[in-house]
Every structure is written in C-alpha cells, then in structure tokens.
Amino acid sequence: PEYLFENNPENALISPDHSEILQSQLLCAIQDLALMENEGFGSLGSEHIFPYLQVLLQEGKIRKANDRYICAPETYPAAEVSLRNLSSQVEIISNNEVIGTVDSSSAMWMVHPQAIYLDKGDTWQVTNLDLEHNKAEVKTVQVNYFTQATRQTFIECKNLLKKENCGGSDKYFGQVTVTTTITGFKKLRFFNQEVLEWVELDLPPTKLETIAWWMGISPQIVDAVKEQGLWNSEPNDYGKNWQEITKAIRKRDGYRCQHCGTLEKDITHHIHHIIPFRKFDNPEEANNPSNLVTLCPKCHRLAELTVQIQNGITATGYLLVKLAPFFLMCDRQDLDVFCEDKSVLTQNNPIILIYDNISGGIGLSRKLYDLHTQLLEAALDLVSQCPCKEGCPSCVGPVAENGVGAKEYSIALLQELIKNLPDR
Ligand SMILES: [Zn+2]
Ligand SMILES: [Zn+2]
Ligand SMILES: [Zn+2]
Incomplete structure (x- = not known):
C-alpha cells in the first residue's frame, strides 16, 4: 500500500495546454464570460490562444462582437465537454x-x-x-447469451522520443498510432460462458493518435524464465482414445477453428487443451470435452506460444496497467495496454505497451517512462503478496482470461527484470 499513500500527488497530471482540452475549456470559459480580444487564458498569452479562437470561430461555436469573443447563441458547450x-x-x-x-x-x-x-x-x-x-x-x-468482441490492434511508432536500456529491458517513450479493428464477436452463453457462435464483422478500423510508454523484454530474460521450468510445452501423449476424442470435438465445433472461425479444409484442425494437459493428474480429466477446443494449425501454434510466453506477459501488462493509475492519479479508462510476444517496436522482442487512451495524449505515459523502475517494483510487490493461487482480478487478472500459471510466469518475469536493473 505504500505506493498509494507515499506517492507524491504532484504526479497527478493535467495538461491544460493540450490542444483539445484547451479548445473545449476555452469554449466553456467564453460561454461563462466574454473574452476580450487581447485577453489571455490562464497562464497563456493572447497570441497563444489566438489560433484556437480562430478554429472556434470557423466552427461557428463562438463569434466576435466588436472587441470581444462571445458564444454563439443557443449553444451550451459544457454539455459537450466530458470531464x-x-x-x-x-x-x-x-x-x-x-x-x-x-x-x-x-x-x-x-x-x-x-x-x-x-x-x-x-x-x-x-x-x-x-x-x-x-x-x-x-x-x-x-x-441466453452475451457478446464479446474480438479485436485486432496494430501499433505503429510515429516518433520515438526517448529510449533507454534498463538491463533486461529497454524502455521507450514516443508518439504512436493505435489502429483497432473489431473483427467479429463471440456469443457466449450466460453463466458458463460456452461459445455458442462466432460471428464475423466487417467494420472500418479506428485510429488513435497518442503517446505511449513501452518496454521490450530481452531474449536473455525470456530464457532465464524458461530455465526455471515454467514455460514447458504440452507433452504429446494425450492418453488412450485420443483419436476418437479429437474426432468428436471437431464435429462438436462444426469443424471450425473456435478462435478465427476458419472452416477445416485440406489439413485437419487440431484439438487444443484450454488448461494445459500437464496441469492434470489424469488424462480423463484433461480430455474432458469442456477442456478441449478445435483450432486451426495457425491458431494452435499461436495458442501454444500464447500459453507459454504471452500468458506471463499479458498478465504482467494487466498488472502494470492496473497499477499505473495509482501513480498517475488518473482513471483506469484513460490508459490501455497492448502486449505481444514480438513486436517491431522492440526489435522483435516481447512488448508491453501502455498508451494514453485519449486522442493526442495528455502526458500520462510520459510519466510512466520516468516511473519505469518504481512501477516494476510495485507490480512485483502486489502480485507476490496477493493471496490468490492462480491469479485474480486484483493482481494479474482472472485465470479464465490469462490462463493457468499466468501468475507464476508474471512473478518470475518481474523478478528477472528487477534483478537485472542496471543499479542492482
Ligand atoms: Zn484459427
Ligand atoms: Zn494445444
Ligand atoms: Zn491475485
């Protein structure tokens, strides 16, 4: 809890000169009181706010009467500005x-x-x-169901502003474009979350120009965690009747990959264990139909990679984006996280990236760049002290989202990262 109470409140951020905030605050101010032609706004001189006034004039939101700016009639700008x-x-x-x-x-x-x-x-x-x-x-x-969208996120670095090596990781700060496409959705049955149907959608991508802090995890760190024996892949012997079981499951799933929706064609789809086979004492339990899912070979390879590496990284990303608002005194919704097992932004190394979920960015992730070490230490503190066994919403996220073992991977990863910080 120290990070909550000993935290310097100066980390709370608001950037009043951020262009979109300034523009809407300016509009609200003019609504309250006309602005004189040569008047400044807060700490900003009249020449600084002049361009913003021109935009507001152009949009018809304000007008000029003699030497002062007033609000256009019948507008109530405060209603349009969400705080x-x-x-x-x-x-x-x-x-x-x-x-x-x-x-x-x-x-x-x-x-x-x-x-x-x-x-x-x-x-x-x-x-x-x-x-x-x-x-x-x-x-x-x-x-009898609810829906869960599946999305693809693509992050492009527009302008790398800072980069520094921190031992086992590199930290970065820069301007990024986040492109998100909703590719479809799953219909999940209430209560047991069984996938009833997978529906494809054809929607245009949305783009967010913002700023981000991210870190690339070096191969040495990944190897060090692997050597602890945590990231084993599944064994090949799945017990007797495995062939019959796979046939039944493929039929149950309509011969469709339950992740991307591809229908089985020339190559037989694979059957994947949702909770890894090795986690069970006997094959009967592991091979229970509720633990099996049909995947195309491509998604299966990804799923296995995901199980091994992504689990630990995603769990750590979940943890960091959950902690960050306490350091920044912002809302959880003001930040979003992106994790991948390899990215061009980090020389093809695993990445954890947190971006300002606000067009243009307001400086939150800039602060994270400076708080890199404290954030990692607080994360390790929180996850190792959490009394849950396999992860929970208060630490690395629920088991159902991050997979079994995510918590131990996350702890191992954070320990390695902290151990290798340059000042240790
Ligand atoms: Zn697939
Ligand atoms: Zn598998
Ligand atoms: Zn927990």
Whole structure:
C-alpha cells in the first residue's frame, strides 16, 4: 500500500495546454464570460490562444462582437465537454429514447452491430451503429447469451522520443498510432460462458493518435524464465482414445477453428487443451470435452506460444496497467495496454505497451517512462503478496482470461527484470 499513500500527488497530471482540452475549456470559459480580444487564458498569452479562437470561430461555436469573443447563441458547450476524458459520448437509443451512453472510443467495442447491450438486468441488441451521429440503435431481446468482441490492434511508432536500456529491458517513450479493428464477436452463453457462435464483422478500423510508454523484454530474460521450468510445452501423449476424442470435438465445433472461425479444409484442425494437459493428474480429466477446443494449425501454434510466453506477459501488462493509475492519479479508462510476444517496436522482442487512451495524449505515459523502475517494483510487490493461487482480478487478472500459471510466469518475469536493473 505504500505506493498509494507515499506517492507524491504532484504526479497527478493535467495538461491544460493540450490542444483539445484547451479548445473545449476555452469554449466553456467564453460561454461563462466574454473574452476580450487581447485577453489571455490562464497562464497563456493572447497570441497563444489566438489560433484556437480562430478554429472556434470557423466552427461557428463562438463569434466576435466588436472587441470581444462571445458564444454563439443557443449553444451550451459544457454539455459537450466530458470531464472524464475527451472523446464524445455515443447515445444508446431505443424507440427514440436515450437509455444510456458509451464513450465513442469504446463504441465499436461495446455497441458494434448485433452486440448485446446489458443495462440494469435488461438485454438489448444493437441494430445500427451510426458513429457519424454518435448514435447506436437498440431493440429489446430475450437471449441466453452475451457478446464479446474480438479485436485486432496494430501499433505503429510515429516518433520515438526517448529510449533507454534498463538491463533486461529497454524502455521507450514516443508518439504512436493505435489502429483497432473489431473483427467479429463471440456469443457466449450466460453463466458458463460456452461459445455458442462466432460471428464475423466487417467494420472500418479506428485510429488513435497518442503517446505511449513501452518496454521490450530481452531474449536473455525470456530464457532465464524458461530455465526455471515454467514455460514447458504440452507433452504429446494425450492418453488412450485420443483419436476418437479429437474426432468428436471437431464435429462438436462444426469443424471450425473456435478462435478465427476458419472452416477445416485440406489439413485437419487440431484439438487444443484450454488448461494445459500437464496441469492434470489424469488424462480423463484433461480430455474432458469442456477442456478441449478445435483450432486451426495457425491458431494452435499461436495458442501454444500464447500459453507459454504471452500468458506471463499479458498478465504482467494487466498488472502494470492496473497499477499505473495509482501513480498517475488518473482513471483506469484513460490508459490501455497492448502486449505481444514480438513486436517491431522492440526489435522483435516481447512488448508491453501502455498508451494514453485519449486522442493526442495528455502526458500520462510520459510519466510512466520516468516511473519505469518504481512501477516494476510495485507490480512485483502486489502480485507476490496477493493471496490468490492462480491469479485474480486484483493482481494479474482472472485465470479464465490469462490462463493457468499466468501468475507464476508474471512473478518470475518481474523478478528477472528487477534483478537485472542496471543499479542492482
Ligand atoms: Zn484459427
Ligand atoms: Zn494445444
Ligand atoms: Zn491475485
């Protein structure tokens, strides 16, 4: 808990000269009180705010009357400015009535077409998402499932601003473009989360220009953790009747890869153990149909890699993005995390990247760059002191999300990273 109470509150960040914040705050200020032509705004001189005023004039949000700027009539700008973050809200509409809102940055994720929207025990299905007008239309439905979108995220570095070696890892800070595409969604049965159907969607990608802190984990660190015997792959002997079992499971899953949706063609799909085979005492339990899933060879290879390396990294990413708001005194939604077992941003090494989930960025991840060491130490503290066995929402995330063993991988990874810091 020390990091909570001994933390310097000066780490709390707000960047009033960030262009989008400035523009909307300026507009609200003018609504309250007309701004004189030569007047500054806060600590900013009149020449600094002049370009912003021009934009507001152009957009018809303010107008000039003699030597002062006033708000255009019938606007109430404060209603359009969300204090929590900058993106606007998408209204959820049923029969011309607004029943809720979501941030436009999460709209694709939460209220994509056919998504099930849950609100106060009611279930609604999205019939139309109109991002141009910030509207999602829904209708009431009675269903036995909820939906979970699958997304592909692609991160491009626009401008690397800082880089430093920290022993077993390199830390980076720079401007990035985050491109997210919702590729489809799964229908999951309420309560047991069984996958009922996989639906493909063809939606345009969304782009976010922002700033990010990231670290690349060196191959030596990965090897050191591997040597601890944690990242073993599955054995090949899956017990008797394995052939019959695989046939039955492929049939059950409609000969479709349950991850990407590809239908089996020339090459037989694989059967993968959701909880690794080696974790069970007897093959009967391991081969229980509920633990088996059909995957195409490509997804299976990825799943195994995921099981071995990604689990530990994803779990650590979950942990870091959960901790970061305490250091930065921001909202969890203001940050997002991206993990991959290899990335061009880190010379093909595993990456953990945290970005400002706000267009343009407001300096949160810049601070993380400076807090790199403290963040890793606090993460190890938290995860090793968490009383859970295999991971939980308070540390590395629930087992169902990160897989069995994620917690031990995460601890091992953090220990190696900290042990190899240059000042140790
Ligand atoms: Zn697949
Ligand atoms: Zn497998
Ligand atoms: Zn835990």
